[in-house]
Amino acid sequence: MLEDFKVVTPLVKLASFTDNDAYIKLEGSNLFGSAKDRCAIYVLTKLLEQGTIGPDTEIVESSSGNMGVALAAVGARMGLKITxxxxxxxxxxxxxLITSFGARTVKITQADENGSYLKARLQMVRDYIAGRDDVYWFNQYGNPLVIEAYRETVGRELCRQLPDVEYVFVAISSGGTIAGISQALKEHNAAIQVVAVDLEGSKIFDPCTKAVKHLTGIGSSVRSENVERAVFDDRIVIDEASSLQALRDLLGREQLFLGGSTGCVAAGARKYMKDHGLAGRKIAMVSHDRGDRYYNNLYSKYFS
Ligand SMILES: Cc1ncc(COP(=O)(O)O)c(C=O)c1O
Structure with a gap:
Protein backbone atom coordinates (compact mmCIF):
# COMPACT_ATOMS: atom_id res chain seq x y z
CA MET A 1 0.00 0.00 0.00
CA LEU A 2 2.87 2.34 0.80
CA GLU A 3 5.52 0.89 -1.52
CA ASP A 4 6.43 4.33 -2.91
CA PHE A 5 7.20 5.52 0.60
CA LYS A 6 9.69 2.77 1.39
CA VAL A 7 13.11 4.25 0.64
CA VAL A 8 16.68 3.06 1.08
CA THR A 9 18.42 5.74 3.12
CA PRO A 10 21.98 6.83 2.24
CA LEU A 11 25.04 5.63 4.10
CA VAL A 12 27.67 8.37 3.91
CA LYS A 13 31.39 8.19 4.77
CA LEU A 14 32.53 10.75 7.33
CA ALA A 15 35.87 12.27 6.31
CA SER A 16 36.27 14.11 9.62
CA PHE A 17 36.55 10.83 11.59
CA THR A 18 40.21 10.42 10.67
CA ASP A 19 40.97 7.62 13.18
CA ASN A 20 38.24 5.30 11.93
CA ASP A 21 36.57 4.20 8.72
CA ALA A 22 33.31 5.87 9.75
CA TYR A 23 29.87 6.01 8.12
CA ILE A 24 26.57 7.57 8.99
CA LYS A 25 23.14 6.25 8.00
CA LEU A 26 20.87 9.17 7.21
CA GLU A 27 17.38 8.17 8.37
CA GLY A 28 16.26 11.76 7.89
CA SER A 29 16.06 10.87 4.19
CA ASN A 30 12.85 8.94 4.82
CA LEU A 31 9.99 10.75 3.11
CA PHE A 32 8.35 12.10 6.26
CA GLY A 33 11.71 13.03 7.74
CA SER A 34 12.87 10.42 10.26
CA ALA A 35 13.58 6.82 11.21
CA LYS A 36 10.06 6.70 12.65
CA ASP A 37 8.64 6.45 9.11
CA ARG A 38 10.05 2.91 8.99
CA CYS A 39 8.19 2.00 12.13
CA ALA A 40 4.87 3.63 11.21
CA ILE A 41 4.78 2.08 7.72
CA TYR A 42 5.83 -1.40 8.86
CA VAL A 43 3.68 -1.67 11.98
CA LEU A 44 0.45 -0.19 10.56
CA THR A 45 0.75 -2.38 7.43
CA LYS A 46 1.29 -5.47 9.58
CA LEU A 47 -1.62 -4.65 11.91
CA LEU A 48 -3.98 -4.23 8.95
CA GLU A 49 -2.76 -7.48 7.34
CA GLN A 50 -3.21 -9.37 10.63
CA GLY A 51 -6.67 -7.89 11.07
CA THR A 52 -5.66 -6.49 14.48
CA ILE A 53 -6.90 -3.11 13.27
CA GLY A 54 -9.42 -2.24 10.59
CA PRO A 55 -10.28 0.90 8.63
CA ASP A 56 -12.44 2.16 11.51
CA THR A 57 -9.94 1.62 14.31
CA GLU A 58 -8.59 4.76 15.94
CA ILE A 59 -4.80 4.62 16.39
CA VAL A 60 -3.55 6.46 19.49
CA GLU A 61 0.02 7.32 20.44
CA SER A 62 1.87 9.54 22.88
CA SER A 63 4.50 11.65 21.09
CA SER A 64 5.58 15.23 20.65
CA GLY A 65 8.22 14.28 18.12
CA ASN A 66 9.01 12.20 15.07
CA MET A 67 6.73 9.26 15.94
CA GLY A 68 3.73 11.60 16.02
CA VAL A 69 4.67 13.15 12.68
CA ALA A 70 5.30 9.76 11.04
CA LEU A 71 2.06 8.22 12.34
CA ALA A 72 0.03 11.25 11.27
CA ALA A 73 1.47 11.12 7.75
CA VAL A 74 1.43 7.35 7.23
CA GLY A 75 -1.96 6.95 8.92
CA ALA A 76 -3.49 9.58 6.66
CA ARG A 77 -2.08 7.82 3.59
CA MET A 78 -3.71 4.60 4.79
CA GLY A 79 -7.01 6.30 5.52
CA LEU A 80 -6.72 5.63 9.26
CA LYS A 81 -7.95 7.76 12.13
CA ILE A 82 -4.95 8.95 14.17
CA THR A 83 -4.94 10.66 17.59
CA LEU A 97 2.88 18.91 10.68
CA ILE A 98 0.84 16.53 12.85
CA THR A 99 -2.35 18.57 12.57
CA SER A 100 -1.82 19.46 8.89
CA PHE A 101 -1.45 15.78 8.04
CA GLY A 102 -4.92 15.34 9.50
CA ALA A 103 -4.33 13.78 12.91
CA ARG A 104 -6.30 14.83 15.95
CA THR A 105 -4.22 16.03 18.89
CA VAL A 106 -4.84 16.15 22.64
CA LYS A 107 -2.42 18.44 24.51
CA ILE A 108 -1.06 17.85 28.04
CA THR A 109 -0.13 20.99 29.95
CA GLN A 110 0.99 19.56 33.32
CA ALA A 111 4.63 18.37 33.58
CA ASP A 112 5.67 15.78 36.21
CA GLU A 113 8.18 16.24 39.05
CA ASN A 114 11.08 15.80 36.57
CA GLY A 115 9.80 18.53 34.28
CA SER A 116 8.90 15.82 31.75
CA TYR A 117 5.48 15.29 30.20
CA LEU A 118 6.02 11.68 29.25
CA LYS A 119 4.37 10.05 32.27
CA ALA A 120 1.36 12.36 31.98
CA ARG A 121 1.04 11.65 28.26
CA LEU A 122 1.18 7.89 28.87
CA GLN A 123 -1.45 8.15 31.62
CA MET A 124 -3.64 10.16 29.27
CA VAL A 125 -3.41 7.36 26.69
CA ARG A 126 -4.28 4.72 29.30
CA ASP A 127 -7.35 6.70 30.38
CA TYR A 128 -8.33 7.31 26.76
CA ILE A 129 -8.25 3.66 25.70
CA ALA A 130 -9.74 2.18 28.89
CA GLY A 131 -12.80 0.05 28.14
CA ARG A 132 -12.76 0.78 24.39
CA ASP A 133 -12.19 -1.85 21.70
CA ASP A 134 -12.29 0.55 18.75
CA VAL A 135 -8.91 2.04 19.72
CA TYR A 136 -5.39 0.64 19.24
CA TRP A 137 -2.49 2.02 21.29
CA PHE A 138 0.56 2.05 18.98
CA ASN A 139 2.85 2.12 22.04
CA GLN A 140 6.39 2.55 20.72
CA TYR A 141 7.60 2.06 24.31
CA GLY A 142 6.36 -1.49 24.63
CA ASN A 143 5.10 -2.87 21.31
CA PRO A 144 7.33 -5.77 20.11
CA LEU A 145 6.23 -5.05 16.52
CA VAL A 146 8.15 -1.79 16.75
CA ILE A 147 11.38 -3.73 17.34
CA GLU A 148 10.54 -6.06 14.45
CA ALA A 149 9.97 -3.02 12.24
CA TYR A 150 13.46 -1.60 12.79
CA ARG A 151 15.04 -5.05 12.47
CA GLU A 152 13.41 -5.78 9.12
CA THR A 153 13.94 -2.32 7.60
CA VAL A 154 16.84 -0.14 8.69
CA GLY A 155 18.62 -3.03 10.45
CA ARG A 156 18.69 -5.36 7.42
CA GLU A 157 19.51 -2.43 5.15
CA LEU A 158 22.56 -1.45 7.21
CA CYS A 159 23.85 -5.06 7.08
CA ARG A 160 23.56 -5.00 3.27
CA GLN A 161 25.20 -1.58 2.94
CA LEU A 162 28.12 -2.23 5.29
CA PRO A 163 28.49 -6.00 5.76
CA ASP A 164 31.90 -5.73 7.42
CA VAL A 165 30.99 -3.05 9.97
CA GLU A 166 32.52 -3.68 13.42
CA TYR A 167 30.93 -1.08 15.74
CA VAL A 168 27.48 0.53 15.45
CA PHE A 169 26.28 3.50 17.52
CA VAL A 170 22.54 4.19 17.99
CA ALA A 171 20.69 6.80 20.09
CA ILE A 172 18.37 5.42 22.73
CA SER A 173 15.04 6.74 24.01
CA SER A 174 12.05 4.40 23.78
CA GLY A 175 14.55 1.70 22.75
CA GLY A 176 12.86 0.32 19.63
CA THR A 177 15.44 1.51 17.14
CA ILE A 178 18.48 0.04 18.89
CA ALA A 179 16.61 -3.15 19.79
CA GLY A 180 15.64 -3.81 16.17
CA ILE A 181 18.92 -2.74 14.58
CA SER A 182 20.97 -4.80 17.02
CA GLN A 183 18.87 -7.92 16.33
CA ALA A 184 19.56 -7.60 12.59
CA LEU A 185 23.27 -6.92 13.11
CA LYS A 186 23.74 -9.83 15.51
CA GLU A 187 21.94 -12.23 13.15
CA HIS A 188 24.26 -11.03 10.38
CA ASN A 189 27.44 -11.28 12.49
CA ALA A 190 27.34 -11.85 16.24
CA ALA A 191 30.73 -10.16 16.63
CA ILE A 192 29.44 -6.71 15.65
CA GLN A 193 29.44 -4.47 18.72
CA VAL A 194 26.34 -2.32 19.22
CA VAL A 195 26.69 0.69 21.52
CA ALA A 196 23.72 2.63 22.91
CA VAL A 197 24.28 6.38 23.11
CA ASP A 198 22.35 8.33 25.72
CA LEU A 199 22.34 11.96 26.80
CA GLU A 200 23.29 13.23 30.25
CA GLY A 201 20.06 13.94 32.15
CA SER A 202 18.32 10.82 30.79
CA LYS A 203 17.07 8.34 33.40
CA ILE A 204 17.47 5.22 31.22
CA PHE A 205 20.85 4.25 32.69
CA ASP A 206 20.94 6.63 35.66
CA PRO A 207 17.51 6.86 37.33
CA CYS A 208 18.85 9.24 39.99
CA THR A 209 20.45 11.80 37.69
CA LYS A 210 19.72 15.43 38.50
CA ALA A 211 21.16 16.80 35.23
CA VAL A 212 18.72 18.68 33.01
CA LYS A 213 18.59 17.78 29.33
CA HIS A 214 17.46 20.14 26.59
CA LEU A 215 18.05 18.08 23.44
CA THR A 216 14.92 16.19 22.41
CA GLY A 217 14.45 12.75 20.82
CA ILE A 218 17.25 11.08 22.79
CA GLY A 219 17.09 9.92 26.43
CA SER A 220 14.00 9.47 28.55
CA SER A 221 12.55 10.04 31.99
CA VAL A 222 11.35 6.41 32.06
CA ARG A 223 13.00 3.11 31.13
CA SER A 224 10.61 1.41 28.73
CA GLU A 225 9.75 -2.25 28.09
CA ASN A 226 11.45 -2.00 24.70
CA VAL A 227 14.66 -0.77 26.36
CA GLU A 228 14.48 -3.87 28.61
CA ARG A 229 14.13 -6.05 25.49
CA ALA A 230 17.01 -4.36 23.66
CA VAL A 231 20.27 -6.29 23.52
CA PHE A 232 23.38 -4.19 23.04
CA ASP A 233 26.99 -4.64 24.04
CA ASP A 234 27.81 -1.35 25.68
CA ARG A 235 26.58 2.17 26.32
CA ILE A 236 27.98 5.65 26.57
CA VAL A 237 26.41 8.78 28.07
CA ILE A 238 27.34 12.12 26.50
CA ASP A 239 26.90 15.69 27.75
CA GLU A 240 25.05 18.36 25.78
CA ALA A 241 28.09 20.57 25.13
CA SER A 242 29.90 17.68 23.39
CA SER A 243 26.75 16.84 21.43
CA LEU A 244 26.44 20.43 20.21
CA GLN A 245 30.12 20.51 19.23
CA ALA A 246 29.67 17.30 17.23
CA LEU A 247 26.62 18.80 15.48
CA ARG A 248 28.72 21.86 14.61
CA ASP A 249 31.43 19.58 13.17
CA LEU A 250 28.94 17.60 11.10
CA LEU A 251 27.54 20.86 9.75
CA GLY A 252 30.80 22.68 9.04
CA ARG A 253 33.11 19.79 8.12
CA GLU A 254 30.72 17.28 6.54
CA GLN A 255 27.95 19.62 5.29
CA LEU A 256 25.41 17.46 7.11
CA PHE A 257 22.53 19.32 8.79
CA LEU A 258 21.21 16.78 11.29
CA GLY A 259 18.96 16.53 14.35
CA GLY A 260 20.17 17.00 17.94
CA SER A 261 20.33 13.30 18.81
CA THR A 262 22.79 12.77 15.94
CA GLY A 263 25.22 15.19 17.61
CA CYS A 264 25.08 13.02 20.70
CA VAL A 265 25.62 9.83 18.66
CA ALA A 266 28.56 11.31 16.74
CA ALA A 267 30.20 12.60 19.95
CA GLY A 268 29.58 9.21 21.58
CA ALA A 269 31.11 7.27 18.71
CA ARG A 270 34.21 9.46 18.61
CA LYS A 271 34.74 9.29 22.38
CA TYR A 272 34.05 5.56 22.65
CA MET A 273 36.51 4.62 19.90
CA LYS A 274 39.19 6.94 21.37
CA ASP A 275 38.69 5.83 25.00
CA HIS A 276 38.89 2.14 24.01
CA GLY A 277 41.91 2.59 21.69
CA LEU A 278 39.99 1.33 18.65
CA ALA A 279 41.64 3.30 15.84
CA GLY A 280 41.31 1.83 12.35
CA ARG A 281 38.02 0.01 12.99
CA LYS A 282 35.00 0.28 10.70
CA ILE A 283 32.11 2.00 12.43
CA ALA A 284 28.59 3.19 11.62
CA MET A 285 26.32 5.71 13.31
CA VAL A 286 22.58 5.95 12.86
CA SER A 287 21.22 9.48 12.43
CA HIS A 288 17.51 9.57 13.26
CA ASP A 289 16.58 12.81 11.49
CA ARG A 290 17.62 16.04 9.77
CA GLY A 291 18.36 19.41 11.35
CA ASP A 292 15.42 21.29 9.79
CA ARG A 293 13.01 20.45 12.62
CA TYR A 294 15.50 21.83 15.16
CA TYR A 295 16.43 25.09 13.49
CA ASN A 296 14.28 27.28 15.75
CA ASN A 297 14.83 25.53 19.08
CA LEU A 298 18.44 24.40 18.66
CA TYR A 299 20.51 25.75 15.77
CA SER A 300 19.34 29.38 15.92
CA LYS A 301 19.60 29.31 19.73
CA TYR A 302 23.03 27.75 20.25
CA PHE A 303 24.84 28.30 16.93
CA SER A 304 24.62 32.03 16.31
C1 LIG B 1 15.51 12.29 16.81
C2 LIG B 1 15.45 11.01 17.55
N1 LIG B 1 16.58 10.42 17.93
C3 LIG B 1 16.58 9.27 18.62
C4 LIG B 1 15.41 8.64 18.97
C5 LIG B 1 15.47 7.36 19.77
O1 LIG B 1 14.82 6.27 19.18
P1 LIG B 1 14.05 5.20 20.08
O2 LIG B 1 12.89 5.92 20.70
O3 LIG B 1 13.62 4.15 19.11
O4 LIG B 1 15.00 4.70 21.10
C6 LIG B 1 14.21 9.23 18.60
C7 LIG B 1 12.93 8.65 18.99
O5 LIG B 1 11.91 9.27 19.02
C8 LIG B 1 14.21 10.43 17.86
O6 LIG B 1 13.08 11.03 17.46
Missing part, protein backbone atom coordinates in the same frame (compact mmCIF):
# COMPACT_ATOMS: atom_id res chain seq x y z
CA UNK A 84 -1.64 11.94 19.01
CA UNK A 85 -1.23 12.87 22.68
CA UNK A 86 1.19 15.82 22.56
CA UNK A 87 2.38 18.19 25.28
CA UNK A 88 3.05 21.89 25.51
CA UNK A 89 6.79 21.45 24.94
CA UNK A 90 6.10 20.36 21.34
CA UNK A 91 7.80 22.46 18.67
CA UNK A 92 5.50 24.64 16.57
CA UNK A 93 6.71 22.82 13.47
CA UNK A 94 5.89 19.32 14.77
CA UNK A 95 2.43 20.44 15.93
CA UNK A 96 1.86 22.08 12.56
Missing amino acids: IMIDESISKLNEF
Whole structure:
Protein backbone atom coordinates (compact mmCIF):
# COMPACT_ATOMS: atom_id res chain seq x y z
CA MET A 1 0.00 0.00 0.00
CA LEU A 2 2.87 2.34 0.80
CA GLU A 3 5.52 0.89 -1.52
CA ASP A 4 6.43 4.33 -2.91
CA PHE A 5 7.20 5.52 0.60
CA LYS A 6 9.69 2.77 1.39
CA VAL A 7 13.11 4.25 0.64
CA VAL A 8 16.68 3.06 1.08
CA THR A 9 18.42 5.74 3.12
CA PRO A 10 21.98 6.83 2.24
CA LEU A 11 25.04 5.63 4.10
CA VAL A 12 27.67 8.37 3.91
CA LYS A 13 31.39 8.19 4.77
CA LEU A 14 32.53 10.75 7.33
CA ALA A 15 35.87 12.27 6.31
CA SER A 16 36.27 14.11 9.62
CA PHE A 17 36.55 10.83 11.59
CA THR A 18 40.21 10.42 10.67
CA ASP A 19 40.97 7.62 13.18
CA ASN A 20 38.24 5.30 11.93
CA ASP A 21 36.57 4.20 8.72
CA ALA A 22 33.31 5.87 9.75
CA TYR A 23 29.87 6.01 8.12
CA ILE A 24 26.57 7.57 8.99
CA LYS A 25 23.14 6.25 8.00
CA LEU A 26 20.87 9.17 7.21
CA GLU A 27 17.38 8.17 8.37
CA GLY A 28 16.26 11.76 7.89
CA SER A 29 16.06 10.87 4.19
CA ASN A 30 12.85 8.94 4.82
CA LEU A 31 9.99 10.75 3.11
CA PHE A 32 8.35 12.10 6.26
CA GLY A 33 11.71 13.03 7.74
CA SER A 34 12.87 10.42 10.26
CA ALA A 35 13.58 6.82 11.21
CA LYS A 36 10.06 6.70 12.65
CA ASP A 37 8.64 6.45 9.11
CA ARG A 38 10.05 2.91 8.99
CA CYS A 39 8.19 2.00 12.13
CA ALA A 40 4.87 3.63 11.21
CA ILE A 41 4.78 2.08 7.72
CA TYR A 42 5.83 -1.40 8.86
CA VAL A 43 3.68 -1.67 11.98
CA LEU A 44 0.45 -0.19 10.56
CA THR A 45 0.75 -2.38 7.43
CA LYS A 46 1.29 -5.47 9.58
CA LEU A 47 -1.62 -4.65 11.91
CA LEU A 48 -3.98 -4.23 8.95
CA GLU A 49 -2.76 -7.48 7.34
CA GLN A 50 -3.21 -9.37 10.63
CA GLY A 51 -6.67 -7.89 11.07
CA THR A 52 -5.66 -6.49 14.48
CA ILE A 53 -6.90 -3.11 13.27
CA GLY A 54 -9.42 -2.24 10.59
CA PRO A 55 -10.28 0.90 8.63
CA ASP A 56 -12.44 2.16 11.51
CA THR A 57 -9.94 1.62 14.31
CA GLU A 58 -8.59 4.76 15.94
CA ILE A 59 -4.80 4.62 16.39
CA VAL A 60 -3.55 6.46 19.49
CA GLU A 61 0.02 7.32 20.44
CA SER A 62 1.87 9.54 22.88
CA SER A 63 4.50 11.65 21.09
CA SER A 64 5.58 15.23 20.65
CA GLY A 65 8.22 14.28 18.12
CA ASN A 66 9.01 12.20 15.07
CA MET A 67 6.73 9.26 15.94
CA GLY A 68 3.73 11.60 16.02
CA VAL A 69 4.67 13.15 12.68
CA ALA A 70 5.30 9.76 11.04
CA LEU A 71 2.06 8.22 12.34
CA ALA A 72 0.03 11.25 11.27
CA ALA A 73 1.47 11.12 7.75
CA VAL A 74 1.43 7.35 7.23
CA GLY A 75 -1.96 6.95 8.92
CA ALA A 76 -3.49 9.58 6.66
CA ARG A 77 -2.08 7.82 3.59
CA MET A 78 -3.71 4.60 4.79
CA GLY A 79 -7.01 6.30 5.52
CA LEU A 80 -6.72 5.63 9.26
CA LYS A 81 -7.95 7.76 12.13
CA ILE A 82 -4.95 8.95 14.17
CA THR A 83 -4.94 10.66 17.59
CA ILE A 84 -1.64 11.94 19.01
CA MET A 85 -1.23 12.87 22.68
CA ILE A 86 1.19 15.82 22.56
CA ASP A 87 2.38 18.19 25.28
CA GLU A 88 3.05 21.89 25.51
CA SER A 89 6.79 21.45 24.94
CA ILE A 90 6.10 20.36 21.34
CA SER A 91 7.80 22.46 18.67
CA LYS A 92 5.50 24.64 16.57
CA LEU A 93 6.71 22.82 13.47
CA ASN A 94 5.89 19.32 14.77
CA GLU A 95 2.43 20.44 15.93
CA PHE A 96 1.86 22.08 12.56
CA LEU A 97 2.88 18.91 10.68
CA ILE A 98 0.84 16.53 12.85
CA THR A 99 -2.35 18.57 12.57
CA SER A 100 -1.82 19.46 8.89
CA PHE A 101 -1.45 15.78 8.04
CA GLY A 102 -4.92 15.34 9.50
CA ALA A 103 -4.33 13.78 12.91
CA ARG A 104 -6.30 14.83 15.95
CA THR A 105 -4.22 16.03 18.89
CA VAL A 106 -4.84 16.15 22.64
CA LYS A 107 -2.42 18.44 24.51
CA ILE A 108 -1.06 17.85 28.04
CA THR A 109 -0.13 20.99 29.95
CA GLN A 110 0.99 19.56 33.32
CA ALA A 111 4.63 18.37 33.58
CA ASP A 112 5.67 15.78 36.21
CA GLU A 113 8.18 16.24 39.05
CA ASN A 114 11.08 15.80 36.57
CA GLY A 115 9.80 18.53 34.28
CA SER A 116 8.90 15.82 31.75
CA TYR A 117 5.48 15.29 30.20
CA LEU A 118 6.02 11.68 29.25
CA LYS A 119 4.37 10.05 32.27
CA ALA A 120 1.36 12.36 31.98
CA ARG A 121 1.04 11.65 28.26
CA LEU A 122 1.18 7.89 28.87
CA GLN A 123 -1.45 8.15 31.62
CA MET A 124 -3.64 10.16 29.27
CA VAL A 125 -3.41 7.36 26.69
CA ARG A 126 -4.28 4.72 29.30
CA ASP A 127 -7.35 6.70 30.38
CA TYR A 128 -8.33 7.31 26.76
CA ILE A 129 -8.25 3.66 25.70
CA ALA A 130 -9.74 2.18 28.89
CA GLY A 131 -12.80 0.05 28.14
CA ARG A 132 -12.76 0.78 24.39
CA ASP A 133 -12.19 -1.85 21.70
CA ASP A 134 -12.29 0.55 18.75
CA VAL A 135 -8.91 2.04 19.72
CA TYR A 136 -5.39 0.64 19.24
CA TRP A 137 -2.49 2.02 21.29
CA PHE A 138 0.56 2.05 18.98
CA ASN A 139 2.85 2.12 22.04
CA GLN A 140 6.39 2.55 20.72
CA TYR A 141 7.60 2.06 24.31
CA GLY A 142 6.36 -1.49 24.63
CA ASN A 143 5.10 -2.87 21.31
CA PRO A 144 7.33 -5.77 20.11
CA LEU A 145 6.23 -5.05 16.52
CA VAL A 146 8.15 -1.79 16.75
CA ILE A 147 11.38 -3.73 17.34
CA GLU A 148 10.54 -6.06 14.45
CA ALA A 149 9.97 -3.02 12.24
CA TYR A 150 13.46 -1.60 12.79
CA ARG A 151 15.04 -5.05 12.47
CA GLU A 152 13.41 -5.78 9.12
CA THR A 153 13.94 -2.32 7.60
CA VAL A 154 16.84 -0.14 8.69
CA GLY A 155 18.62 -3.03 10.45
CA ARG A 156 18.69 -5.36 7.42
CA GLU A 157 19.51 -2.43 5.15
CA LEU A 158 22.56 -1.45 7.21
CA CYS A 159 23.85 -5.06 7.08
CA ARG A 160 23.56 -5.00 3.27
CA GLN A 161 25.20 -1.58 2.94
CA LEU A 162 28.12 -2.23 5.29
CA PRO A 163 28.49 -6.00 5.76
CA ASP A 164 31.90 -5.73 7.42
CA VAL A 165 30.99 -3.05 9.97
CA GLU A 166 32.52 -3.68 13.42
CA TYR A 167 30.93 -1.08 15.74
CA VAL A 168 27.48 0.53 15.45
CA PHE A 169 26.28 3.50 17.52
CA VAL A 170 22.54 4.19 17.99
CA ALA A 171 20.69 6.80 20.09
CA ILE A 172 18.37 5.42 22.73
CA SER A 173 15.04 6.74 24.01
CA SER A 174 12.05 4.40 23.78
CA GLY A 175 14.55 1.70 22.75
CA GLY A 176 12.86 0.32 19.63
CA THR A 177 15.44 1.51 17.14
CA ILE A 178 18.48 0.04 18.89
CA ALA A 179 16.61 -3.15 19.79
CA GLY A 180 15.64 -3.81 16.17
CA ILE A 181 18.92 -2.74 14.58
CA SER A 182 20.97 -4.80 17.02
CA GLN A 183 18.87 -7.92 16.33
CA ALA A 184 19.56 -7.60 12.59
CA LEU A 185 23.27 -6.92 13.11
CA LYS A 186 23.74 -9.83 15.51
CA GLU A 187 21.94 -12.23 13.15
CA HIS A 188 24.26 -11.03 10.38
CA ASN A 189 27.44 -11.28 12.49
CA ALA A 190 27.34 -11.85 16.24
CA ALA A 191 30.73 -10.16 16.63
CA ILE A 192 29.44 -6.71 15.65
CA GLN A 193 29.44 -4.47 18.72
CA VAL A 194 26.34 -2.32 19.22
CA VAL A 195 26.69 0.69 21.52
CA ALA A 196 23.72 2.63 22.91
CA VAL A 197 24.28 6.38 23.11
CA ASP A 198 22.35 8.33 25.72
CA LEU A 199 22.34 11.96 26.80
CA GLU A 200 23.29 13.23 30.25
CA GLY A 201 20.06 13.94 32.15
CA SER A 202 18.32 10.82 30.79
CA LYS A 203 17.07 8.34 33.40
CA ILE A 204 17.47 5.22 31.22
CA PHE A 205 20.85 4.25 32.69
CA ASP A 206 20.94 6.63 35.66
CA PRO A 207 17.51 6.86 37.33
CA CYS A 208 18.85 9.24 39.99
CA THR A 209 20.45 11.80 37.69
CA LYS A 210 19.72 15.43 38.50
CA ALA A 211 21.16 16.80 35.23
CA VAL A 212 18.72 18.68 33.01
CA LYS A 213 18.59 17.78 29.33
CA HIS A 214 17.46 20.14 26.59
CA LEU A 215 18.05 18.08 23.44
CA THR A 216 14.92 16.19 22.41
CA GLY A 217 14.45 12.75 20.82
CA ILE A 218 17.25 11.08 22.79
CA GLY A 219 17.09 9.92 26.43
CA SER A 220 14.00 9.47 28.55
CA SER A 221 12.55 10.04 31.99
CA VAL A 222 11.35 6.41 32.06
CA ARG A 223 13.00 3.11 31.13
CA SER A 224 10.61 1.41 28.73
CA GLU A 225 9.75 -2.25 28.09
CA ASN A 226 11.45 -2.00 24.70
CA VAL A 227 14.66 -0.77 26.36
CA GLU A 228 14.48 -3.87 28.61
CA ARG A 229 14.13 -6.05 25.49
CA ALA A 230 17.01 -4.36 23.66
CA VAL A 231 20.27 -6.29 23.52
CA PHE A 232 23.38 -4.19 23.04
CA ASP A 233 26.99 -4.64 24.04
CA ASP A 234 27.81 -1.35 25.68
CA ARG A 235 26.58 2.17 26.32
CA ILE A 236 27.98 5.65 26.57
CA VAL A 237 26.41 8.78 28.07
CA ILE A 238 27.34 12.12 26.50
CA ASP A 239 26.90 15.69 27.75
CA GLU A 240 25.05 18.36 25.78
CA ALA A 241 28.09 20.57 25.13
CA SER A 242 29.90 17.68 23.39
CA SER A 243 26.75 16.84 21.43
CA LEU A 244 26.44 20.43 20.21
CA GLN A 245 30.12 20.51 19.23
CA ALA A 246 29.67 17.30 17.23
CA LEU A 247 26.62 18.80 15.48
CA ARG A 248 28.72 21.86 14.61
CA ASP A 249 31.43 19.58 13.17
CA LEU A 250 28.94 17.60 11.10
CA LEU A 251 27.54 20.86 9.75
CA GLY A 252 30.80 22.68 9.04
CA ARG A 253 33.11 19.79 8.12
CA GLU A 254 30.72 17.28 6.54
CA GLN A 255 27.95 19.62 5.29
CA LEU A 256 25.41 17.46 7.11
CA PHE A 257 22.53 19.32 8.79
CA LEU A 258 21.21 16.78 11.29
CA GLY A 259 18.96 16.53 14.35
CA GLY A 260 20.17 17.00 17.94
CA SER A 261 20.33 13.30 18.81
CA THR A 262 22.79 12.77 15.94
CA GLY A 263 25.22 15.19 17.61
CA CYS A 264 25.08 13.02 20.70
CA VAL A 265 25.62 9.83 18.66
CA ALA A 266 28.56 11.31 16.74
CA ALA A 267 30.20 12.60 19.95
CA GLY A 268 29.58 9.21 21.58
CA ALA A 269 31.11 7.27 18.71
CA ARG A 270 34.21 9.46 18.61
CA LYS A 271 34.74 9.29 22.38
CA TYR A 272 34.05 5.56 22.65
CA MET A 273 36.51 4.62 19.90
CA LYS A 274 39.19 6.94 21.37
CA ASP A 275 38.69 5.83 25.00
CA HIS A 276 38.89 2.14 24.01
CA GLY A 277 41.91 2.59 21.69
CA LEU A 278 39.99 1.33 18.65
CA ALA A 279 41.64 3.30 15.84
CA GLY A 280 41.31 1.83 12.35
CA ARG A 281 38.02 0.01 12.99
CA LYS A 282 35.00 0.28 10.70
CA ILE A 283 32.11 2.00 12.43
CA ALA A 284 28.59 3.19 11.62
CA MET A 285 26.32 5.71 13.31
CA VAL A 286 22.58 5.95 12.86
CA SER A 287 21.22 9.48 12.43
CA HIS A 288 17.51 9.57 13.26
CA ASP A 289 16.58 12.81 11.49
CA ARG A 290 17.62 16.04 9.77
CA GLY A 291 18.36 19.41 11.35
CA ASP A 292 15.42 21.29 9.79
CA ARG A 293 13.01 20.45 12.62
CA TYR A 294 15.50 21.83 15.16
CA TYR A 295 16.43 25.09 13.49
CA ASN A 296 14.28 27.28 15.75
CA ASN A 297 14.83 25.53 19.08
CA LEU A 298 18.44 24.40 18.66
CA TYR A 299 20.51 25.75 15.77
CA SER A 300 19.34 29.38 15.92
CA LYS A 301 19.60 29.31 19.73
CA TYR A 302 23.03 27.75 20.25
CA PHE A 303 24.84 28.30 16.93
CA SER A 304 24.62 32.03 16.31
C1 LIG B 1 15.51 12.29 16.81
C2 LIG B 1 15.45 11.01 17.55
N1 LIG B 1 16.58 10.42 17.93
C3 LIG B 1 16.58 9.27 18.62
C4 LIG B 1 15.41 8.64 18.97
C5 LIG B 1 15.47 7.36 19.77
O1 LIG B 1 14.82 6.27 19.18
P1 LIG B 1 14.05 5.20 20.08
O2 LIG B 1 12.89 5.92 20.70
O3 LIG B 1 13.62 4.15 19.11
O4 LIG B 1 15.00 4.70 21.10
C6 LIG B 1 14.21 9.23 18.60
C7 LIG B 1 12.93 8.65 18.99
O5 LIG B 1 11.91 9.27 19.02
C8 LIG B 1 14.21 10.43 17.86
O6 LIG B 1 13.08 11.03 17.46
